Amino acid sequence: MNKTKKLIFDASIKAFSRKGFHKSTMDEIAEIAGVAKGTLYYHFKSKEDIFKFIIDEGIRLIADEVRDRTEHLSNPLEKIEAICRVQLELITDYFEFFKTMYSQMWGDEERQNQLREALSKYFNVISEYFREASKEGYIDKEKIDLIPYNFFGIMSSVIVYSLLHSDIKVSEISDLFVDIAMNGIVQR
Amino acid sequence: MNKTKKLIFDASIKAFSRKGFHKSTMDEIAEIAGVAKGTLYYHFKSKEDIFKFIIDEGIRLIADEVRDRTEHLSNPLEKIEAICRVQLELITDYFEFFKTMYSQMWGDEERQNQLREALSKYFNVISEYFREASKEGYIDKEKIDLIPYNFFGIMSSVIVYSLLHSDIKVSEISDLFVDIAMNGIVQR
Amino acid sequence: MNKTKKLIFDASIKAFSRKGFHKSTMDEIAEIAGVAKGTLYYHFKSKEDIFKFIIDEGIRLIADEVRDRTEHLSNPLEKIEAICRVQLELITDYFEFFKTMYSQMWGDEERQNQLREALSKYFNVISEYFREASKEGYIDKEKIDLIPYNFFGIMSSVIVYSLLHSDIKVSEISDLFVDIAMNGIVQR
Amino acid sequence: MNKTKKLIFDASIKAFSRKGFHKSTMDEIAEIAGVAKGTLYYHFKSKEDIFKFIIDEGIRLIADEVRDRTEHLSNPLEKIEAICRVQLELITDYFEFFKTMYSQMWGDEERQNQLREALSKYFNVISEYFREASKEGYIDKEKIDLIPYNFFGIMSSVIVYSLLHSDIKVSEISDLFVDIAMNGIVQR
DNA sequence: TATGAATGAGCGTTCATTCAT
DNA sequence: TATGAATGAACGCTCATTCAT
Structure with missing residues (x-):
C-alpha cells in the first residue's frame, strides 16, 4: 500500500465511520485524503x-x-x-x-x-x-x-x-x- | 391503518430489508405497494x-x-x-x-x-x-x-x-x- | 359571485399576496378558504x-x-x-x-x-x-x-x-x- | 468568469427573463447553455x-x-x-x-x-x-x-x-x- | 355542490464515474 | 501518476389536476 493509497484508506475509514457507506461521498473522501477526486479512481475501481x-x-x-x-x-x-x-x-x-x-x-x-x-x-x-x-x-x-x-x-x-x-x-x-x-x- | 397505508407499510418493510434504507427508493416502494409515488406522500410526510x-x-x-x-x-x-x-x-x-x-x-x-x-x-x-x-x-x-x-x-x-x-x-x-x-x- | 366562490376569491388574494403566484398552492388556498381542494375546481377551471x-x-x-x-x-x-x-x-x-x-x-x-x-x-x-x-x-x-x-x-x-x-x-x-x-x- | 460559467450566466438570464425564476428549470438553463445539468451545480451552489x-x-x-x-x-x-x-x-x-x-x-x-x-x-x-x-x-x-x-x-x-x-x-x-x-x- | 384520496409529470439536487490533460 | 471539469442517471419530493362518491 503506497503513500497515496494509504491516504485514501485512512480517509475512507474516517468518512465511512462518520456517516456510513451511503452518506459518505467520494468528494468527502478525496478532501479528507487531500487528493483530487480522480485520484481515488486511479487507486480503486469504485x-x-x-x-x-x-x-x-x-x-x-x-x-x-x-x-x-x-x-x-x-x-x-x-x-x-x-x-x-x-x-x-x-x-x-x-x-x-x-x-x-x-x-x-x-x-x-x-x-x-x-x-x-x-x-x-x-x-x-x-x-x-x-x-x-x-x-x-x-x-x-x-x-x-x-x-x-x-x-x-x-x-x-x-x-x-x-x-x-x-x-x-x-x-x-x-x-x-x-x-x-x-x-x-x-x-x- | 387503512388499506392503502397498509399496502405502503408492507411494501416499505420489504424494500428496506432488501436494500436498506438509503438504497430503497420511493419509486420502488410505490411499485411494490402498487400505488403511485404521490400516494406515498399523501399518507406519509417523507x-x-x-x-x-x-x-x-x-x-x-x-x-x-x-x-x-x-x-x-x-x-x-x-x-x-x-x-x-x-x-x-x-x-x-x-x-x-x-x-x-x-x-x-x-x-x-x-x-x-x-x-x-x-x-x-x-x-x-x-x-x-x-x-x-x-x-x-x-x-x-x-x-x-x-x-x-x-x-x-x-x-x-x-x-x-x-x-x-x-x-x-x-x-x-x-x-x-x-x-x-x-x-x-x-x-x- | 356566490358565497363559496367569494371564500375562494378572498383566500386566493391572501395566498398570492403572501407568497406570490407560483409559491401559493391549491392546498393552501383551499385551507385558507375553509373548503376542500376539489371545491376549487368546481368553481374555477385552474x-x-x-x-x-x-x-x-x-x-x-x-x-x-x-x-x-x-x-x-x-x-x-x-x-x-x-x-x-x-x-x-x-x-x-x-x-x-x-x-x-x-x-x-x-x-x-x-x-x-x-x-x-x-x-x-x-x-x-x-x-x-x-x-x-x-x-x-x-x-x-x-x-x-x-x-x-x-x-x-x-x-x-x-x-x-x-x-x-x-x-x-x-x-x-x-x-x-x-x-x-x-x-x-x-x-x- | 470562465467560459462555462459565462455560458450558464447567459443562459440563465435568457431563461429567467422569459419565464421568471420559478418557471425556469435547471434542465432548460442547461440546455440553453449547452452543458449537462450537473455542470450547473459544479459552478453554482443552487x-x-x-x-x-x-x-x-x-x-x-x-x-x-x-x-x-x-x-x-x-x-x-x-x-x-x-x-x-x-x-x-x-x-x-x-x-x-x-x-x-x-x-x-x-x-x-x-x-x-x-x-x-x-x-x-x-x-x-x-x-x-x-x-x-x-x-x-x-x-x-x-x-x-x-x-x-x-x-x-x-x-x-x-x-x-x-x-x-x-x-x-x-x-x-x-x-x-x-x-x-x-x-x-x-x-x- | 362538494369532497379528498389518488395521481404522475416534473422539479431541484446529488454524486459516482469518466476522460482529456 | 494525478487532476478536476464535466457528466447524466437517479433520487426525494411537490403539487395542479382528476374522479369516484
Missing part, C-alpha cells in the same frame, strides 16, 4: 471497491490483534475468555470501523454478502481455538461453531449499549458482558 | 417518516407478541427463558423487519437515534420482567439492565447465522442459542 | 383561472375607486393630480394585490400577457381623463398616452420604496412623489 | 445562487456603464438628466436582465430581499451624484433620496410600455420619458 478493501484490511487487523494478545495463553478456558474480552476491548479503538461494518451486515447487496463471507472466515479461524477446549470437556461440542456468532452478538450488545449510554465507557461494562457470555445470565 | 412508522409499529408488534406469549408464566426463570426463546422465534416471522432495524442501529442520523430510543424503551419494559427474578436470587442484580441488550445481541447472532447458513432454519438453532444465553458457553 | 379572475376583479376595484374619488373634480389639472394621488393612496389598502400584480408583469406567459392587456385597458380609460386637460394646454399632447405608464412607474417607485423602508408609511412620501410626477425633479 | 450571481453581476454592469457614460459631465443638471437617459438606453441592451430583476422585486423570499438590498446600494451611489446639484439649488433637497426610486419607476414604465407596444423602439420614447422625469407632466 466506491464499493474502497469499502471492500477497508473491510478486508479491518478484519485482518482485528484478527491479528486478537491472535497476538491471546496466543500466549495455553489454558483453553482462559484463552476463550480472553478472546471474548479482547474483542470487546477492541470496540473502543475500532469503534468507527465496527459501526461501519455492523451497518452493512444485513442486506442482500453484493458488497454485503462479501462482508459476511469475510467475517465468516474470521469466525472459522476463531472456532479453531475452541476445538481444543471442547476436547477437554470445557465446552459443549455442539456450541463450538456458534460461539463466534455469539461473540459477534455480544459485541453488538456492547456497541448499542454504549451508543445509548454515551456517559459510560465500554471498559466499565465489558467485564459483565464477558461474564454473561461465559456463564450466562442465570445466577448459580 | 421517506424518513415511513421508516419511523415502520419501526414504531414493528417494535409494538414484537412487544405485544412477546408479552402475550409469556404473560401466563409465573416462574421467573421460566419466563425469562421464554422471552428469549419467543424473541428468537419471532425472527422467522419478522425477518425483513429485523434486518431493516439492525441495518439502521449504528449511525448518527436523527432517524437512527430515534430508532435506538424506541428500542431502549422496549428494553426497559423487558427489564421489568427480570426484577422479580432478581429479587428471588435467580439472576445477578448487576446484570439485569444488560440482559435486554444481551438478548438483542443473541438475536443479531442468530440473524447473521441464518444469513450465512440459508439451508438451516432458525428453529433448528434457537434452542442452542437460548441455552447459551441462559447458561453461557462453559460446560458444567 | 389555478391560472383563479389568478385571472383576481386580476380582473382587482383592476376593476381600483378603477372604480379612482373614478369614484375623482369624478367630482372638474379642473383638469386638479383631476389629474387627484388620480395620481388616489392611486398612490390605494397602495396601502391593496398592497398585497399590487405586489402580486407587479410580480407578474414581466414575463412571456399567457397569464402575464393577459394581465398586461387588462392593465392596458385601464390605462386607456385613464388617458381619456387627460385629453381634456391636453386640449386646454395644461399637458403636452405627446405625453398623454405615456402618463398612465408614468403613474404606473411612480407606483412601482413607491412600492419598492416602502418595501425597503418598512418604518415609513406610504402616506408620508406620497405627496413628494405626486409632486415629482406633476412637476418633475427640477427645482424652479 | 438555482438561487445563479440568480444571486446574475443580479450582482447585472447591477454591477449597469452601475459601471452609467458611471462611465456620465462621469465626464460637470454640470449637475446635465449629469442628472444624462443618468436618467443612460438608464433608459440600457434597457434595450439589458432587456432580459431587467425583466428578470423586475419580476423578483416584490416578494418576501430571501432571494427577493437580497435583490432589493443590492438595488438599494446602487440607489445610494446614484443619490450621491445628486447632492451637489441639490447644493446649487437645482434640485429640491427633500427629493434627493427619492430620485433613484423615481428613475427606477420610470424604467418600469418604459419596460411595460415596450412590452405592450412591441412595434415601438425604446429609443423613440425615452426622450419623452426623460422629459417627464425632469420636468413632470405639467405643461409650462
Whole structure:
C-alpha cells in the first residue's frame, strides 16, 4: 500500500465511520485524503471497491490483534475468555470501523454478502481455538461453531449499549458482558 | 391503518430489508405497494417518516407478541427463558423487519437515534420482567439492565447465522442459542 | 359571485399576496378558504383561472375607486393630480394585490400577457381623463398616452420604496412623489 | 468568469427573463447553455445562487456603464438628466436582465430581499451624484433620496410600455420619458 | 355542490464515474 | 501518476389536476 493509497484508506475509514457507506461521498473522501477526486479512481475501481478493501484490511487487523494478545495463553478456558474480552476491548479503538461494518451486515447487496463471507472466515479461524477446549470437556461440542456468532452478538450488545449510554465507557461494562457470555445470565 | 397505508407499510418493510434504507427508493416502494409515488406522500410526510412508522409499529408488534406469549408464566426463570426463546422465534416471522432495524442501529442520523430510543424503551419494559427474578436470587442484580441488550445481541447472532447458513432454519438453532444465553458457553 | 366562490376569491388574494403566484398552492388556498381542494375546481377551471379572475376583479376595484374619488373634480389639472394621488393612496389598502400584480408583469406567459392587456385597458380609460386637460394646454399632447405608464412607474417607485423602508408609511412620501410626477425633479 | 460559467450566466438570464425564476428549470438553463445539468451545480451552489450571481453581476454592469457614460459631465443638471437617459438606453441592451430583476422585486423570499438590498446600494451611489446639484439649488433637497426610486419607476414604465407596444423602439420614447422625469407632466 | 384520496409529470439536487490533460 | 471539469442517471419530493362518491 503506497503513500497515496494509504491516504485514501485512512480517509475512507474516517468518512465511512462518520456517516456510513451511503452518506459518505467520494468528494468527502478525496478532501479528507487531500487528493483530487480522480485520484481515488486511479487507486480503486469504485466506491464499493474502497469499502471492500477497508473491510478486508479491518478484519485482518482485528484478527491479528486478537491472535497476538491471546496466543500466549495455553489454558483453553482462559484463552476463550480472553478472546471474548479482547474483542470487546477492541470496540473502543475500532469503534468507527465496527459501526461501519455492523451497518452493512444485513442486506442482500453484493458488497454485503462479501462482508459476511469475510467475517465468516474470521469466525472459522476463531472456532479453531475452541476445538481444543471442547476436547477437554470445557465446552459443549455442539456450541463450538456458534460461539463466534455469539461473540459477534455480544459485541453488538456492547456497541448499542454504549451508543445509548454515551456517559459510560465500554471498559466499565465489558467485564459483565464477558461474564454473561461465559456463564450466562442465570445466577448459580 | 387503512388499506392503502397498509399496502405502503408492507411494501416499505420489504424494500428496506432488501436494500436498506438509503438504497430503497420511493419509486420502488410505490411499485411494490402498487400505488403511485404521490400516494406515498399523501399518507406519509417523507421517506424518513415511513421508516419511523415502520419501526414504531414493528417494535409494538414484537412487544405485544412477546408479552402475550409469556404473560401466563409465573416462574421467573421460566419466563425469562421464554422471552428469549419467543424473541428468537419471532425472527422467522419478522425477518425483513429485523434486518431493516439492525441495518439502521449504528449511525448518527436523527432517524437512527430515534430508532435506538424506541428500542431502549422496549428494553426497559423487558427489564421489568427480570426484577422479580432478581429479587428471588435467580439472576445477578448487576446484570439485569444488560440482559435486554444481551438478548438483542443473541438475536443479531442468530440473524447473521441464518444469513450465512440459508439451508438451516432458525428453529433448528434457537434452542442452542437460548441455552447459551441462559447458561453461557462453559460446560458444567 | 356566490358565497363559496367569494371564500375562494378572498383566500386566493391572501395566498398570492403572501407568497406570490407560483409559491401559493391549491392546498393552501383551499385551507385558507375553509373548503376542500376539489371545491376549487368546481368553481374555477385552474389555478391560472383563479389568478385571472383576481386580476380582473382587482383592476376593476381600483378603477372604480379612482373614478369614484375623482369624478367630482372638474379642473383638469386638479383631476389629474387627484388620480395620481388616489392611486398612490390605494397602495396601502391593496398592497398585497399590487405586489402580486407587479410580480407578474414581466414575463412571456399567457397569464402575464393577459394581465398586461387588462392593465392596458385601464390605462386607456385613464388617458381619456387627460385629453381634456391636453386640449386646454395644461399637458403636452405627446405625453398623454405615456402618463398612465408614468403613474404606473411612480407606483412601482413607491412600492419598492416602502418595501425597503418598512418604518415609513406610504402616506408620508406620497405627496413628494405626486409632486415629482406633476412637476418633475427640477427645482424652479 | 470562465467560459462555462459565462455560458450558464447567459443562459440563465435568457431563461429567467422569459419565464421568471420559478418557471425556469435547471434542465432548460442547461440546455440553453449547452452543458449537462450537473455542470450547473459544479459552478453554482443552487438555482438561487445563479440568480444571486446574475443580479450582482447585472447591477454591477449597469452601475459601471452609467458611471462611465456620465462621469465626464460637470454640470449637475446635465449629469442628472444624462443618468436618467443612460438608464433608459440600457434597457434595450439589458432587456432580459431587467425583466428578470423586475419580476423578483416584490416578494418576501430571501432571494427577493437580497435583490432589493443590492438595488438599494446602487440607489445610494446614484443619490450621491445628486447632492451637489441639490447644493446649487437645482434640485429640491427633500427629493434627493427619492430620485433613484423615481428613475427606477420610470424604467418600469418604459419596460411595460415596450412590452405592450412591441412595434415601438425604446429609443423613440425615452426622450419623452426623460422629459417627464425632469420636468413632470405639467405643461409650462 | 362538494369532497379528498389518488395521481404522475416534473422539479431541484446529488454524486459516482469518466476522460482529456 | 494525478487532476478536476464535466457528466447524466437517479433520487426525494411537490403539487395542479382528476374522479369516484
